[in-house]
Amino acid sequence: MSAVEPSSGSAVERFEDERFLRGEGCFVGDLELPNLCHAVVVRSPLASGRIVAIDASAALALPGVVRVITHDDVAGLATPIPIRVGTIAGLEHYLQWPLARERVRYVGEPIAVVIATDPYLAEDGADLVAVELDSDDAVVDIADALTDRVRVHRDRSNLATSYAVGRGDVDRAFAAAAYTRKERFRCHRHSSVPLETRGLVARWDAASERLQVWGATKVPFYNRRLLAQMLQLDERQVDLIEVDVGGSFGARGEFYPEDFLVPFAAKLVGGAVKWIEDRRENLIAMNHSREMECELEIAADRDGRILALRAALVADIGAYVRTTGGIVPAKAAMFLPGPYDIASYACEVRAVVTHKTPSGTFRGPGRYESNFFRERLIDMMAADLGLDPAEVRLRNLVRPEQMPYAIGSLVPYEGATEYDSGDYPFACRHALEQFDVAALAPLRGELVDGKWQGIGMACFVDSSGGGPPEYARLEIDAPQRIRLFTGASSSGQGHETSFAQILAQALGVAPHAIEVVHGSTTALPRGTGTYHGRGMVMGGSAVSRLADTFIAQLVAEAERRSGVPAAGLAYRAGAVSRRGDGTAIVSIESLCDAAGLGDEGARKLLRAEAEFAQPVATFEYGTQIAHVAIDAETFAIEVVRLLTVEDCGHVVNPLIVHGQVIGASVQGLGGTLLEQFVYDDSGQMLCGTFADYLLPTSTDFPNVEAISVDRAPSPLNPLGAKGVGEGATGAVGGAVANAIADALRSFGVRVCALPLTPSKIAELIDEAAAPQRR
Amino acid sequence: MKPPAFDYVRPATVDEALALRDRHGDDAVFLAGGQSLMPSMNFRLAAPGIVIDLNGIAALAGVEAHADGSLVAGAMTRHRFFETSPLIAERLPLLSRAMASVAHVAVRNRGTIGGSLCHADPSAEWPALCIACDASIVLQSSAGSRRVAADEFSLGVFTTAIAAGELLTAVAFPPWPKRRGWGFEEVSRRLGDFALVGVACVVDLDASGCCADARLVVFGAGDRPVLASRAVEALRGCRVDDGALRTAAARARADVACRSDHHASAGYRSRLVEALTHRALTHALHSAS
């Protein structure tokens, strides 16, 4: 085989694109199976109430309706859906059963499932299922929830968990500080809202007693294990298959009630059942996130050197605890100090349940919230002390010589942690230069062309990887037909290309020779999945290890054949030869020929497996800067420019990394300026359509930029990779809120809550103008 | 989100459509562009027994230009036609410009003037545009036809002056006066969204360049478009300076009741009424001279 251009690090166009561009992608909604039935979930129209009766007779009388499943059907089998990760004491009392039993606790909670021969008929059937509910009072906000006036789970407090973390000596720091300030902040409810809604196709084959489920992603191997348990099957009877996935951003792929109900239905009817969520359901039933309040106090010296942070945060996690447990508030608490060298920190963390959609993780979970809280307070401090906000940050950022930087034990289910590597001040300075903040200084707070101009920034750190190992497997059928199986899952990250690049680079073969099979439990015996930026960090590293393993296998074989010790051999571009000789002793090509003739030994050599284990997370970081212009009359908010400088360590594919940061930034902008799940007092969610839940469009944020720097590769994996894809989202709330506060500085507004909309700005200005009441 | 079952007919003439409506009564709905009715049916908020598709009635499509300068637009004329037609750009420039704010191209390719008027969303552009142009709505039933002035047509949220058995067949626009200027301003959360507040206005100058008449319509603020007559009264005359425009804008703000919802507070909408009225009138005066 001839020498090949280096692949890892190149902006290779994606291999997976062709099928999507031709409309030949296969998403779960595209699947067609013989004798396929269709499921529709009957959901609670009330936020709180007692189930008096469910009458499915009219539904069952409809031609085409096959079955109606209620809690009684699953009672013997189902269990509450357990917490997968983020276990914190207390949360286990608020788990959700796949179907509501006795009570409903949020609008959208599944009550029954209608199975019919056609999706239209299934919906007709769902309309005919008569659910009688006795309505009860609903509790829909944090303050009310904390009083326990109305309990979401009757015999339990709404305070699902409460704990404290910290480091250093906060009391002493505050007592000695020259400057302190306390503020209350609020982050609003919004979430992933991918363009493809959730969906599953499940097929039970009674003859072979096998269950196949398509539509899996994120953590298919864990979900398979859980599903098998819940259905009282052996794991080996169950396959979870990942097809093409239309975005996840943290919310898809967790084990939801439907992940039990649809396979259960398939087993019940003894065939294939398809369930595709519609958008109205998606907005009400897919994990919400981000709703959190924080009272935050900062202590500093006169030069703005931060001595301590003291925080009390409360997360509204909705009616039940989902599979991601307490991750959101826990990570908010962990990342509250951010990339700054803050010696003392104390945080009380509370999570309350309310009669709203349960919450889970969403891109930068907890980070978005706490970056907003902290970066706002830093700007307030800077203003109070008459200091430049950028200078204050540079004064406090963890310095490279402090790496690895111990942050203490800030998460109940994780031990002591440290930021592994990074040059935080470099990223900050680079962003300031690239943005030319100095040149823009005269504009700050000024009215220019009828618009108030503001600049804001946020420095961030985020984590990736860690957790369970990832696995990879190799099968070579021909020199141009190499199949790479990975336990990592994909929902748009481009692994079919980037993983191929890694393997291609290591093996010295053309990337196009490599087909990547991802995410399905059929691909390999063990796997974990993609979340927390672990696609590249763990999955990519497993590929790297796999290459090492494969090469070592070939070298060992060459050693055996030639008698030359390994030190005298070299692997290059698909062949092992004597060093300095060049004559191949063993080659992929020759092994393929031999395997083709039935040589089992050769075939075995063309297969390899590897795993990458690294329970310690790696930390990406960066700085984001925003320039906003606010119309003086309409308060329309224009994001003149948003720039993120991020260090995600070694970059395998710059095209993909850049795309991730742009996409992450725009999603963060949507969250900050457009999106919100609004509830009324009775727990009805008012944003049930795309006319109400507003996603960003092409005309909203056309000036978003991203710069990648590789200053501090991760020492924790063979690629040197840190994750990318969440950091930029997490910073936006802080950067943009700071820019808006900067623009409106002459009004004396208090910018302490998200989202920020023109109407809310009008309210802030009116509030600031109102005479002070004592 | 699939529609519930219904029967479907596609008549070729208005008379057939009316006969079908008479036969089926309230169990029938007319399907025009489908850009409002179809979402309604997909959400199962509307569950008609029979859908009468108007897309096959040639007589309802197209715009007739009359010698006196008036225009009659068939009810099934698409938003996209108004957006791209040179005839409309020349004769009714306010409509041309306003179309760019109506949803997005895909919706404008199907949505119709008749459909929008009948749907009567308080934030929609068409009802306000028709009032600004002093258009007449032509309604037909099997008993005959009548005309309703645009400013008497929208009665509230999703409520119009259409009586049972009537079909909106056309909108008649009076001739566009020679020295007319126009203004159109809209604020929405994103391009193409329903207006939080919008203003459509026309200003007519007389031979000596004085303001003879003005019509200013505010939409999106309350439950229907509002013709802000008092606000523009003082504009009649020869000294229309910016001060007069600001006064008019302040009056419009005082006169137009605004609602609150999760997109915008009443206070914010009020502020927009004033700001957009000023901007629209400014543009109108400039474009008139």
Next chain:
Amino acid sequence: MTRTIPISLVVNDRHVDAELEPRRTLADFLRNTLRLTGTHLGCEHGVCGACNVLLDSEVVRACLMLAVQADGHAVVTVEGLSPARGLNALQQSFKTHHALQCGFCTPGFLIAAHALLQEDPHPSRARIEEAISGNLCRCTGYIPIVQAIAAVAQEQRPDAAGEPRT
């Protein structure tokens, strides 16, 4: 109520006869009956644009049309825009500019971009942004999509040069 209606139309240049319930949407007819699954459903209320198809060369939301309404018309889906093998210039430009990640919204954008370029072969950047503003994408942040379309628009210009934003 379950009366079916016969229809006759052209889909991707092929004549199609079918008979179906009037309530079946054009999107579901294309996806489920004709198995043209490139047209996607993201909202079923006309906002997201994932279901865009061309009806007599104009972009429409297939989720807001009844299949029976397409009787006598010509429909083109993303499959109909594609060459027999490989990618057309617009599709290739999307690939080059990394204008897709999960790919779910992509067919809708291709239809919208195709229609734009048919009407205006050299649209400005602002025009491009406006023309695709009725399509939602959750992954890319739109900028690479605009760049991909702009590159094709640029290529079609005889005097191709850096283009200012207008």
